[in-house]
Amino acid sequence: MGVARLKESGRIYEEDFANSNSSLDFKWEVLPNDPARYDAGRGSLVLKHGSDPLYMFYKPLTDIKQFVMDVRNSYNPDTEGCYGGVIVFVDEHNFMEIEEFLDMTLPTPLLKTYPWIRLVRDYNYYTAYWSDDGLLWNIIGSVELAGAPKIGLYLKGDGDHPMQVQYIRINKGTSVAVDNLTKGTVVDLIDKNGIVLESRVCRSEETVVHFDMGQYSYPFEGNFGVKLPDGNRFQAMDSIKLFRGDQMYFEVTPDLYYKESNPETGEDFDVLLYPNTDRFLGYLTAGGSATQEVRMFAKNPMMSGEFRDVTFALTTGTEKVQIAPDVGGIPGAFSYSITAFSISPEASYPFWLRMEREESQDRYASQVKFSLQMYSTYI
Numbered sequence: 028m029g030v031a032r033l034k035e036s037g038r039i040y041e042e043d044f045a046n047s048n049s050s051l052d053f054k055w056e057v058l059p060n061d062p063a064r065y066d067a068g069r070g071s072l073v074l075k076h077g078s079d080p081l082y083m084f085y086k087p088l089t090d091i092k093q094f095v096m097d098v099r100n101s102y103n104p105d106t107e108g109c110y111g112g113v114i115v116f117v118d119e120h121n122f123m124e125i126e127e128f129l130d131m132t133l134p135t136p137l138l139k140t141y142p143w144i145r146l147v148r149d150y151n152y153y154t155a156y157w158s159d160d161g162l163l164w165n166i167i168g169s170v171e172l173a174g175a176p177k178i179g180l181y182l183k184g185d186g187d188h189p190m191q192v193q194y195i196r197i198n199k200g201t202s203v204a205v206d207n208l209t210k211g212t213v214v215d216l217i218d219k220n221g222i223v224l225e226s227r228v229c230r231s232e233e234t235v236v237h238f239d240m241g242q243y244s245y246p247f248e249g250n251f252g253v254k255l256p257d258g259n260r261f262q263a264m265d266s267i268k269l270f271r272g273d274q275m276y277f278e279v280t281p282d283l284y285y286k287e288s289n290p291e292t293g294e295d296f297d298v299l300l301y302p303n304t305d306r307f308l309g310y311l312t313a314g315g316s317a318t319q320e321v322r323m324f325a326k327n328p329m330m331s332g333e334f335r336d337v338t339f340a341l342t343t344g345t346e347k348v349q350i351a352p353d354v355g356g357i358p359g360a361f362s363y364s365i366t367a368f369s370i371s372p373e374a375s376y377p378f379w380l381r382m383e384r385e386e387s388q389d390r391y392a393s394q395v396k397f398s399l400q401m402y403s404t405y406i
Contacts, residue, residue, distance in 0.1 A: 029263045030253050030279050031205055037272020039094060039197040044072050056084045072192040074182040084179035095201055096146040099194040103138060107131045109184030113146050115153050117174040125155045162242060199272030205251060206235040207277040215252035219266040240271045253277055261332030281325035281334055281370055283401060317384050324377040327370040337403040340364035344397025353377035
């Protein structure tokens with residue numbers, strides 16, 4: 028796990044057309060819808076010239092008010108009047124084209140094409156960029172367009188040089204946000220090798236910090252380090268993939284496990300419990316023991332960062348279930364909540380649950396159900 032969970036993904040669409048059997052995503056609207064005019068697969072989306080302009084609109088972008096669309100393409104027309112690129116189309120009088128074409132107005136014809144094209148939408152404002160490598164971007168210009176635009180790719184002219192699109196990605200932004208912070212909290216952006224690349228400090232009027240991910244590989248593999256104002260710093264051992272536009276939520280908790288026995292070998296093994304999920308713990312059969320005890324433990328999975336005052340509390344089922352700390356490998360005094368004052372990195376806190384058999388003969392009424400809540404205040 029990391030020190031922040033994904034609150035909202037920034038990834039809208041991504042395609043490299045590598046699958047030779049791939050077909051165009053159903054969210055694309057193609058006008059005219061002539062399969063002979065395009066081909067998706069074998070490493071590129073190929074748009075072909077014809078008697079009419081060809082448009083490929085990605086329909087969800089009409090309603091998404093803020094996004095970044097990056098297109099890697101190859102288009103080298105040798106005929107005047109042939110154009111290709113990215114388009115924002117409201118109507119015949121209100122549109123924006125990021126054009127690639129052969130400029131014949133100069134003394135020496137000049138091929139104006141870009142390896143990468145970027146379109147940034149910020150509500151009714153649209154900004155165009157170009158790049159050689161998809162990392163460093165140069166602005167072309169921007170326009171304001173109202174209405175409900177169709178946005179995507181286009182190809183015009185009757186030439187015979189197709190436009191090849193090798194890659195498209197659409198994200199909600201170029202940065203990654205980390206929320207749920209307090210004043211003075213320091214957040215480090217860490218790569219997969221454990222190197223701190225950047226740091227941000229949460230200011231008094233904010234609960235969030237932002238990292239511009241444009242200079243890093245996509246997706247970015249790494250994690251965050253979060254240092255609280257009291258000096259307690261959390262950093263996970265593993266890496267996660269971050270996509271531009273991701274909104275992360277600072278939240279660290281111990282991992283909760285229980286011990287289960289293999290009926291064939293009698294050996295114990297650990298079972299991870301996932302938040303907000305149900306788990307069957309076993310049977311208490313009539314004529315047998317009236318209670319069953321289950322060994323539990325909470326593990327701190329962090330590389331650094333101490334969990335303090337972690338409370339484990341039964342919120343339902345307390346008439347049949349109780350909880351106790353572990354004392355030398357056996358249960359201590361049973362009650363309805365216990366507190367671990369400190370769980371160090373990679374350390375575990377063991378405890379016990381005791382369940383009492385329900386005497387009802389009804390199948391459903393005899394089930395013992397309970398909820399266990401784990402919480403800690405670290406902000």
